[in-house]
Amino acid sequence: MTTLDVPTRGFSGDIDRPRGGALAALMRHSMALARRSLIKTLRTPEALIDVTIQPVIFLLLFTFLFGGAIAGGDRGAYLQFLLPGLLAQSLALGGIALGQNLNADIEKGVFDRFRSLPVARSAPLVGAVAADVVRYLTVCVFMLGFGTLLGFRVETGFVPTVAAVALSIGFGLCFCWISVWVGMLVRTPGAVQGVMFLLIFPLSFGSNVFVQTNTLPGWLQAFVHVNPITPLVSTIRGLLLGGPVAHNLTITLAWMAGLLIVFVPLALRAYARRA
């Protein structure tokens, strides 16, 4: 080992005052940590199976295996109906990996290092969530791309399609805070998946993803109407296939805000308590 030069402090000015204030610092640190997550994602492309191959398998399964039975033989029409719904389900499922990764990071002690640094407590979580944008964009690209190969056609135009993708990513970023929270609470990455499946499958099947709501018994319709997946699916359908979206979009945005208001503080508190 060679000797190191006499250290000069890496900070200029007052070391207790982060550049640009607390919020700017949170953004800066979160982006540095998001970059870390992205590098990890690119190093392990197999970790993207749940946002690439898995949604495609669902699409094939429901279009060709169940589609004929559900839609009375008209597979083309069912694909048009199904794809926006499956997109919503894939976004919800796509957030599970985040909770699992954070759970593993905590077990490995990587977060101890971050917590001993002068960064906001929330930065590691915010950074990890921000990096998930790439995963939700991947879901949208794969679903729309593969769907087009199967015969799905956007009936509106470019701008509404971009709006649908933006809303999808936004919803994914809000919904994944549930997974983050669960990841802070349970002991193993496997348990994150178990808990999230228990939550997501009733939400995605008990909605308008796979079937028209008016085919359901009354009590189930009541559940479908309070389910956040339902207005999201209706909005994406409206944006891709045409029809009014304002009402459902408002409800969806309210749900997204609600998810953040409830689960961000829960996740941060659970993170602070863990370890």
Place this chain on the structure above:
Amino acid sequence: MSDLVVRAEGLRKRFGKTQALDGVDLAMRRGTVLGVLGPNGAGKTTAVRVLATLLRPDEGYAEVAGIDVLKQPARVRRRIGLTGQYASVDEDLTGTQNLVLIGRLLDLTTRDAKKRAAELLEWFDLSEAAGRMAKTYSGGMRRRLDLAASLVGHPEVIFLDEPTTGLDPAKREDMWGVVRTQVTQGASVLLTTQYLEEADALADEIVVINQGRVIAHDSPDGLKRRVGGLTLRVRPADPTRVPDAMRVLDAVAAPGTNASADTAAGARPGAVSVPVADDMALDRAVPALRQAGIELVDLGLHLPSLDEVFHALTEGTPTAAKENELV
């Protein structure tokens, strides 16, 4: 500014039924190394985690670099570096990426962060591995990278939690060199260890913790004096020569001590032990024993083991001993 760079008083922390810290006081002078010595589960890691702002104690006061750890943790974090017991480098990132990330989180510009990373990687002999993912590193390389990560921000106070556990002796001595260099550059280092030898090699002062309590705070020499220091132990081939061997070895005994026949419970009888001042005693003892015609089957110089330290320190405090038995 106070001469003490770490000061803790009456730290208590309980995890369920375990009282991990049971009223710990610590004091470390600026520019020195404080060795915190203790067996597994003694509370060393818990104490470090409290001082490094990772854990809130149930009770007590702690101050690092003159700043209250509980009231202003963010200010403390700007002045410390932490290397945990388990190397916490990111395995999917390269050596450079690991250090640049830390630099960015310390608000260095990307350029400065890269410069600092390159500097540290070179210093820790990791330049060639800089572009490789940390998962391809050996255990020693990971430890070095982990230590480098804690030095990115030129910390005033460095916490090293068992930095050499699991390293081979050569790598351990490399690590000691790193710690000494940090101190010559003005940092203060608090290091926990299970090895008396390590604390002896590095620390200006040693705190011994057992079951959440400080049972000694002394200089290494002071501690050794209390424990007994070096011991020369010989075993004559003919057990009847034990008294003769004792007479010969009295001549090399440390001032104020005598050779004695080993009678400790569990020890095989027939050996003679003598406390000695240093290893020069060996040079004098061997010819003397030969001259006396005493043939040996075993001969050795022993440092006090951690067990002996605890035995010596807990001896004569029956209350502590009794409580230990209850736990």
